[in-house]
Amino acid sequence: MFSNHKYIAFETIVIREIRRFGRIWLQTLVPPAITIGLYFVIFGNLVGRRIGEMGGFQYMEFIVPGLIMMSVIQNSYSNVVSSFFSHKFQHSIEELLVSPVPNYIILSGFIVGGMARGLAVGTIVTLMSLFFADLEIQNLFITITVVLLTSIVFALAGFINALFANTFDDISIIPTFVLTPLIYLGGVFYSVELLPPFWKFVSGLNPIFYMVNTFRYGILGTSDVNIVWAFFILCVFIVILFTSCLLLLRKGTGLRS
Amino acid sequence: MTIAISIQNLAKTYANGFEALKGISLEVEQGDFFALLGPNGAGKSTTIGVISTLVNKTSGSVEVFGKNVDTHVYETKLDFGVVPQEVNFSQFEKVRDIVMTQAGYYGLPRKLAAERCEKYLRKLGLWEKRDERSRSLSGGMKRRLMIARALVHEPRLLILDEPTAGVDIELRRSMWEFLTEINNSGTTIILTTHYLEEAEQLCRNIAIIDEGRIVENTSMRKLLNELDSQVYILETTSQIPPDLDLKLEKASLEIIDEHCMEVTVSGGLSVNEVFAVFSEVGIKIDSMRNKTNRLEQLFLSKLEGND
Structure with missing residues (x-):
């Protein structure tokens, strides 16, 4: 397949993915915006006023980066897992598998589709946060880079989940029982400085903790983690997950009998 | 002659141990209209899947226009x-x-894709439905949409897995005409079907697959020539005598009721000779029809031979 053909195929997958979540915007874009809006009102505004400062910032300012990151993580993941599994469920994935599109293009197309939704919701949430807090981005490069890399990591994770999923239950188990606890324990709502040493150590094993704190560093200029170490972890995750996805696609796991 | 598809010793054993293909080999020439026939679970769809x-x-090789599908994936x-x-x-x-x-998956630029899309949707009578969601289409329209989709990159080989299953007779006939037109324009077609009449009407060559093995692979003409007998159902206006004897070596008779009988005529004997006997004994024939589709008869005999 020539490179311009590959690009057309890649573009086709990305457009199809964006068209899909755009078509069902009431299910894909509005609910996360409402949920995060409620977090802003309840935790940031009502409860936050009584909490006072966290990590040297007003509680609302502290949680805004975490909530933006939470929406990016959840939506990047859920877009890929639900879209790819739907293609499997309806057998429309066969259109792609029979076509000459290389596996890495298929994977990249779905990843960019997931990133598009993650970033779209992230942007909506960021705009909403401006009604509640005055955000002044301290390091634009770090802010954008970490959000892009995090989106890639969770889009890849969603892809693996979709490959192994056989039922609709299978695509909700990981987000419910793994992803949500990791996000909530990843320093979205609190600084790990508040935790006893053991739980502080446990938090260090949670990759989302590094992503949230690096994003917070980009916006607020403060972080509980080493930024270089956080970027290294993100890159390692991307390499491992991308390679795993390609190997699974090559083997035909969950796709070919 | 260029070989469109060459399958050598193809075997497939599923994870549950079921041997769907037991080392099949077949070749289809470029431009052919080829039928792959077999009962349910014979291995037709597995062959197409591979x-x-x-x-x-599990083992074996498949070449499309001389290129191995494993080593020349994209071509x-x-x-x-x-x-x-x-x-x-x-x-x-x-x-x-x-x-x-x-079209995008096959790398077609948008303008060309739009032209091809219109061309095939019009040919298959779906252009008026172009802006409708696919779920609103009828079963026959959905099948035609799959054909339009498969043709949009204008492949040299078109593989159809029971394309007319569940389609009404009128639509089936129009699909036959369309497929014949596509084949006449040079596209090689491989068709699996349950409708033996479909294979007889459309295909020049045929392979019969049963229990993962090819039990026959020949031209349609040769296969039909193998038939040396035909069975007719005759309905009479006059009563058939219960002791009626045709007294013909190559014909046998079975009386179904007093106005209906089944006559088997073997190769070499003219139907006229049978009718002459009826005239002699004063039996008037009201109607006559073939008992079974000829290919169906052969198909069943091939499958019996494989048991």
Whole structure:
């Protein structure tokens, strides 16, 4: 397949993915915006006023980066897992598998589709946060880079989940029982400085903790983690997950009998 | 003559131990209209699955226009289009988007894709439905949409897995005409079907597959020539004498009721000779029809031979 053909195929997958979540915007874009809006009102505004400062910032300012990151993580993941599994469920994935599109293009197309939704919701949430807090981005490069890399990591994770999923239950188990606890324990709502040493150590094993704190560093200029170490972890995750996805696609796991 | 597809010793054993293919070999020439016949579970869809890379083979090889599908993945995939047995497009997408997306997968630039999309949707009578969601289409329309989708990159080889299953007779006939037109324009077609009449009408060559083995692989003409007898159902206006004897060596008779009988005429004997006997004994024939489809008769005998 020539490179311009590959690009057309890649573009086709990305457009199809964006068209899909755009078509069902009431299910894909509005609910996360409402949920995060409620977090802003309840935790940031009502409860936050009584909490006072966290990590040297007003509680609302502290949680805004975490909530933006939470929406990016959840939506990047859920877009890929639900879209790819739907293609499997309806057998429309066969259109792609029979076509000459290389596996890495298929994977990249779905990843960019997931990133598009993650970033779209992230942007909506960021705009909403401006009604509640005055955000002044301290390091634009770090802010954008970490959000892009995090989106890639969770889009890849969603892809693996979709490959192994056989039922609709299978695509909700990981987000419910793994992803949500990791996000909530990843320093979205609190600084790990508040935790006893053991739980502080446990938090260090949670990759989302590094992503949230690096994003917070980009916006607020403060972080509980080493930024270089956080970027290294993100890159390692991307390499491992991308390679795993390609190997699974090559083997035909969950796709070919 | 160029070989469109060459399958050598293809075997497939599924994870549950079921041997769907037990080392089949067959070749289809370029330009052929080839039928792959077999009962349910014979291995037809598995064969197509292996060719289209949806099923991982256990052993053997498949070449499309001289190129191995394992080593020349992209070139071979560009050369064929597949129309699966089950509907496999998104039910929520519009008809035009489904075909345009497929064109995109094959790297067709947008302008060319739009032209091809219109061309094939018009040919298959779906252009008026182009902006409708695919789930609103009838069963026959969905099948035609899958054919339009498979043709949008204009493959040299078109593989159809029971394309007319569940389609009414009128629509089936129009699909036959369309497929014949496509074949006449140079596209090689491989067709699996349960409708033996379909294979007899359309295909020049045929392979019969049963229990994962090819039990016959020949031309349709040769296969039909193997038939040395035909069975007719005759209805009479006069009563058939219960002791009626044709006294013909190559014909036998079975009385079904007093106005209906079944006559088996073997090769070499003219039907006129049988009718002459009826005239002699004063039996008037009201109507006559073939008891079974000729190919069906052969097909069943081949399967029996494989047991």
